[in-house]
Amino acid sequence: MNKRRDGLKAALIAETREAGFAKLGICRPDAVPRIAERLAAFVDAGMHGQMGWMAERMHWRGDPTALWPEARSVIMLAEPYTPDHDPLDVLERPDVAAISIYAQGRDYHDVVKKRLKRVGRWLIEQVPEAQIKVFVDTAPVMEKPLAEAAGLGWQGKHTNLLGRDLGSWFFLGAIFTTVALEPDAPEISHCGSCTACLDICPTDAFPAPYQLDARRCISYLTIEHKGPVDEELRALMGNRIYGCDDCLAVCPWNKFAATARDQRYATREDLMAPPLAELATLDDAGFRARFSGSPIKRIGRDRFVRNVAYAIGNSGNPALMAAVKRLANDPDPAVADAAHWAILRLKEVFQ
Template identity: 80%
Template sequence: MNKRSLKERLTTFAHEAGFASLGVCRPDALPELPERLQTFVDAGLHGQMAWMAERMHWRADPAALWPEARSVIMLAEPYTPEHDPLAVLETPDRAAISVYAQNRDYHDVVKKRLKRVGRWLIEQAPGAEIKVFVDTAPVMEKPLAQAAGLGWQGKHTNLLSRDLGNWFFLGAIFTTVEFEPDRAEVSHCGSCTACLDICPTAAFPAPYQLDARRCISYLTIEHKGPVDAELRPLMGNRIYGCDDCLAICPWNKFAHEGRDTKLSARDDLIAPPLAELAVLDDAAFRVLFSGSPVKRIGRDRFVRNVAYAIGNSHDPALLPAVSPLVDDPDPAVADAARWAILQLKED
């Protein structure tokens, strides 16, 4: 059986399994990556994400992660929203949660599908070995996906596709099977700067560059402790992630609809009331976000974000919801509550 035939059948099976796109590259397809990553870390643009520096050897060189691998199979799964993710920003007493986190944790959903595709490959190519990754190991999925022809990293640094827009998850299968690589994709952003212009915190110092320290996704998910006072008003009602640069991209007019209902937005997470979220204790937080990626940041960081959003709401009716948090055991929550009360009383 020739390898081209195997690759064609693998692509067909991947589509049947729920993936919208598949491409292949070599593990050594990114010779420029070590220097790019080193420059990013040296400039401190990674913020508190120390793991980027600590695991840079593997992250910068996919071939070092598993030397036996001969091919990297990259797959894309859409999660295109059915609603306008920017609409909630016009209702400041409601919370904006990133589209990808409005239902089940994509790590679990995509990884199960990846394993299914991987098992098929092992069955078809006796002796083949695989390792699957979904944003849980030092794998640079976006550069690898560009090298595999799935799309290109846009000016907002996220992956874009002419067929899928930018609403899709990436998964990787490293394998000992040596496939013919696909042609790498090139940028099709042209002169468009919509994603850069819409960023509330000016987190892009230049096209194709991100300063994580100013990114609302980083601030609400990765950043520990209080957020800098200058950035708090710019966060608006975004309490977990930020979709502005994704939602504004004109390539989304070609986006595929998501097929897995586990990734479709839950009605109660599209625009939940801030007043209801502010009173969550740890147990209630865990129940509400069971199986959700939101759960991983913990109740304290989540409620800290809610307090910032309440302060930005300019709605004094939310004072009763945030006032009890000034006595919260978590210092960052208490600090956020005091800040929020000051904002509401000044209005």
Template identity: 75%
Template sequence: MKAALDAKAREEGFAKMRVCRPDAIPDAAGRLAEFVDKGRHGQMGWMAERMHWRGDPATLWPEARSVIMLAEPYTPEADPLEALELRDRATISVYAQNRDYHDIVKKRLKRLGRWLLEQAPEEQIKVFVDTAPVMEKPLAEAAGLGWQGKHTNLLARDLGNWFFLGSIFTTLDLPPDAPEVDHCGNCTACLDICPTDAFPAPFQLDATRCISYLTIEHHGPVDEALRPLMGNRIYGCDDCLAVCPWNKFAVAATEMRYAARPELRGPRLADLALLDDAGFRAMFSGSPIKRIGRGRFVRNVCYAIGNSNDPALIPAAQALVEDEDPVVADAARWAVERLR
């Protein structure tokens, strides 16, 4: 059954599949509690509210006997670090340059799950993609899919680190795989490149300093000390992923809906600053970017304009200093003052 499931998973487009038990991550609860106790989760209150489920997958669905972990690559065609030099343009995290991966991966998981139930009709399944209180990365490590690197993201010797994770919890008792071990060695490339020093130590992340958190999860104004460090990153940050040496083994993405839309390959900051709510929703329909809303998005655009060192962008920021969203107005004023 497991061999047939692996073959079916690859047929569906997944690059790798491994299995673990729901109780395979006994240290996760303590690590999560320490992360929250130190306030490193910032405004992500949902991490604290659901710790009892997140820290122990066995409590999420006690009937589950196996967790099937799957990887789906979204490897970029070009080096995302190159776009950081185009200061009058925006950089958007690779995973968000086209369709929302939640929808694509979940549909794939459901198809695979339906096939599994056809083979074992007496069993049950639940599928998860990043939106439930499931610690995918520790589970994936326990299943042998890869390991959590010093940047806390999952990477694998045969995949690099450009891949999404999905999980299928099932009552079917499948033989588990051996957990993966750390293969980072003495490398600190991911820690060294971080623009905001968001890693207090190897294998630890302070989300409140991470640009991905600041541009996506953080509501309100960003600390003025951090704004200059954000550069032209307006949605997410790929720096620590992009420098990982294991990416020399990265698998090419096969899903065309992950390929960057032309209009999101280095869009002009001046154009993005013009977006009203309707324009924002139209531009990012079906995109993960849509969920942060026009206000937070244009706030990020203003910070990027302020970091552009391009006085020609002053009018774009000036037009927003009286924006009805006070956070956008604050960011626009900061940009204008910085450019002047």
């Protein structure tokens, strides 16, 4: 039986490569015993902000064995989306929008899930009694700790996963299965004394290495946070309107980053550096049409345009005044508030 399982794992690795994944790692569902404690401390400190779903399903998120007690193995898979340009360059152009690299192409949820299902079907063909469940960032699964336990990489000081042979730019997918597969050795941190990711954060969102206060993180503020953003933080957001890649982009391990294989992750030309004035004109229909098939679509027009207004206020460009003035009477209170703030900021440029 062990020989059969060893052969199965080797074949599984080959199949995942054929499906498009760059790396596979396996762990037991009980391989991350401390995550419940860490998650509880994070939530108790309020660092999750408005992400109430973290608290609501902590019993599953903190214990993979509770999510599906029958599971015997967790197969963690990595799929690179490494950019072919420096994501920080756009920050030097305040009249255009900075959009996180992962959102500049096709929605990864759809792409990765199809690959996972293909691998899952293959596994069931090899072991007909097997059962599987696949997850891509949409269920109470702590992908990063599980991936670390499976040897794919480690959570850096910025709490994101990175790998010696993957760099920072990769998506994670998980297959829970009733098949008992030989686990891989967990990875350990290779950050050393480097603090590049902590030092570059525009909003000081890291109270300590390996700790993130989401309430100050630009990715959280632009994607998850509803309503007005604290004025203290608005000016620090720059022209970042969806996500923030700063802490990922400066990681020295990116010199070993795996190349993106799927062209669907390639940057859409209209999302690399879209003009803020153009984005400010989007109504709901225009927003939905422009971001069809993009993960950006899920935050909705109002939150997106709110972010655009903040970026215009940070641009220091009086030529954008007309664009933001049109938003001053927007039906959404957060958009109108952001527009009024931006107008005041731009007026300071005239003085």
